[in-house]
Structures are given as C-alpha cells and as structure tokens.
Amino acid sequence: MPETKQTASDRMIEAAGRLFSERPFDAVSTREIASAAGVNLSAISYHFQNKDGLYRAIFKKIILDxxxxxxxxxxxxxxxxxxxxxxxxxxxxxxxxxxxxxxxxxxxxxxxxxxxxxxxxxxxxxxxxxxxxxxxxxxxxxxxxxxxxxxxxxxxxxxxxxxxxxxxxxxxxxxxxxxxxxxxxxxxxxxxxxxxxxxxxxxxxxxxxxxxxxxxxxxxxxx
The missing domain is CATH 1.10.357.10 (Tetracycline Repressor, domain 2)
Structure with missing residues (x-):
C-alpha cells in the first residue's frame, strides 16, 4: 500500500514537535519551524494562526496518534x-x-x-x-x-x-x-x-x- 504523502500542516506539526521536544517554546522560532518543515513562513499563520496555535495542534495530534x-x-x-x-x-x-x-x-x-x-x-x-x-x-x-x-x-x-x-x-x-x-x-x-x-x-x-x-x-x- 503506497505511503500517504504528508500535508503541509502535518509537516509543520512533525517538525515543530521535534524542535519543541528539544528546546523550550520560546527558544524555537517560527522561521526555524518553517525551514524544518519546508514551507513558507506565512504557512504557520495560515494553518494555525500563530505559534501557540501550532503548539496546541501538536498535542491534539499526539493525543490522536x-x-x-x-x-x-x-x-x-x-x-x-x-x-x-x-x-x-x-x-x-x-x-x-x-x-x-x-x-x-x-x-x-x-x-x-x-x-x-x-x-x-x-x-x-x-x-x-x-x-x-x-x-x-x-x-x-x-x-x-x-x-x-x-x-x-x-x-x-x-x-x-x-x-x-x-x-x-x-x-x-x-x-x-x-x-x-x-x-x-x-x-x-x-x-x-x-x-x-x-x-x-x-x-x-x-x-x-x-x-x-x-x-x-x-x-x-x-x-
């Protein structure tokens, strides 16, 4: 069965989650997250409003997983x-x-x-x-x-x-x-x-x- 391609929001959640697991919230920048996820910086606000929204989405995804x-x-x-x-x-x-x-x-x-x-x-x-x-x-x-x-x-x-x-x-x-x-x-x-x-x-x-x-x-x- 072919592997499901990750969406941009999934890539941001995965990339940000790994970064937040290594460093405190304030020590991780949105620019760093966007770079790690391979998306434009504006994608974070488009999908999650802001960094806080992305952080919350990470926990919702973990709970779902x-x-x-x-x-x-x-x-x-x-x-x-x-x-x-x-x-x-x-x-x-x-x-x-x-x-x-x-x-x-x-x-x-x-x-x-x-x-x-x-x-x-x-x-x-x-x-x-x-x-x-x-x-x-x-x-x-x-x-x-x-x-x-x-x-x-x-x-x-x-x-x-x-x-x-x-x-x-x-x-x-x-x-x-x-x-x-x-x-x-x-x-x-x-x-x-x-x-x-x-x-x-x-x-x-x-x-x-x-x-x-x-x-x-x-x-x-x-x-």
Whole structure:
C-alpha cells in the first residue's frame, strides 16, 4: 500500500514537535519551524494562526496518534475483567499486557520525540497540560485504576489507587524518558528489542509484586 504523502500542516506539526521536544517554546522560532518543515513562513499563520496555535495542534495530534493505545487497553481490560471474575492470574496477565504495550509505545521510533515533549509539558506546564491530561493521561490512569481497585477492593477513585496507578505508569515510562541514563548504567550501546524485553520483564515483575500478585512472576502471558 503506497505511503500517504504528508500535508503541509502535518509537516509543520512533525517538525515543530521535534524542535519543541528539544528546546523550550520560546527558544524555537517560527522561521526555524518553517525551514524544518519546508514551507513558507506565512504557512504557520495560515494553518494555525500563530505559534501557540501550532503548539496546541501538536498535542491534539499526539493525543490522536495515541488513541490506539487507549482503545487497545480499554478493550483488553474489559475482556480480562469479564473473563476473570476473581481469577487473580487473569489480573496478572492484564498487568503484563499493560506494561508491554506502554513500554513498546514509549520506545516506538515514531513516538520518541512525542515522549520527550510530553515530559517537558508535565515539567513546565502550559495551556496544553490540561488537554494532555484529559485526552490521554487521565484515561490511561483510570483504566489501570479500575484493575487495581478490583485487585485490592479499594475504590477506583481513592487516593491510594490514583497514586498506585501513577507510580506504575511512571515506572513503565521512565526507561524511555531516561534512555541515556539507562544505557550508561547498564553499559548498553543502544536499547533494541532484546533490551526492551528485559525492561518489560523486570518492570512486570516489580508491578506484580507491588500489587500482591508476585506469585505469578515467570508464568504470565506475553503482552
């Protein structure tokens, strides 16, 4: 199937997103964005009104691109809970799949700059922070919270469950967000499929132990 040609607005979103992932908003000029995207400077105002509009469009596109991750986890959770009833092994299988999908998404080549930009936005929030929370982060947290609540008997809206969900998601993402540190510490020249499998295995085992499902370490399905 032939590759779909990027539109001018898509090229600007991609180019600007990569630049914003490396430097703060004010350190990236519209002229630099236009040059990187191969468009005239006036194209930014034509498509997005201004740099702020382009920045917001980047986050809308990231949220749209991450929709398959959200939908896939929602379907998996619904199927697992329907089949599980009180089967703790099924809960462990979902956790394995959750960790695997989040780690794979974070390390995907097409996602790398997006992860850096999301990290920058959470560290130095702009008006797009709420957009990011409502469009993606809250949904992923809530899905994980439903399972954690089922395992523990707590309310999915309790502070304990929210904090646990945050800790687990942060654990899954931290390897990709701190790739250079991980490579230096592990002595890895790069992080490829073999290293990612090791990351998923140890992360899954840590999460299982944290929710009192440690007995299933080593006998979980691949995510």
């Amino acid at each position: 991450l929709k398959p991750v959200r939908v896939g986890l929602a379907i998996l959770l619904e199927n697992q809970l329907t089949a599980a009833r009180d089967d703790r092994k099924a809960y462990a299988d979902f956790i394995s799949a959750f960790v695997s999908r989040v780690v794979d998404s974070a390390f995907s080549p097409s996602t790398r700059w997006k992860m850096r930009l999301l990290k920058r936005e959470t560290e130095m929030p702009t008006d797009c922070f709420q957009l990011l929370m409502e469009g993606h982060v809250d949904i992923i947290h809530d899905l994980l919270g439903i399972l954690l609540a089922k395992i523990s008997g707590e309310s999915p809206t309790s502070e304990k469950i929210k904090l646990e969900a945050n800790a687990i998601l942060s654990l899954c993402l931290q390897y990709a967000l701190n790739e250079e540190l991980v490579k230096a510490r592990m002595g890895w020249s790069s992080i490829g499929s073999s290293e990612i499998q090791k990351i998923k295995k140890i992360t899954t085992e840590m999460v299982l132990r944290s929710v009192n499902l440690g007995e299933y370490c080593g006998q979980i399905k691949e995510g």
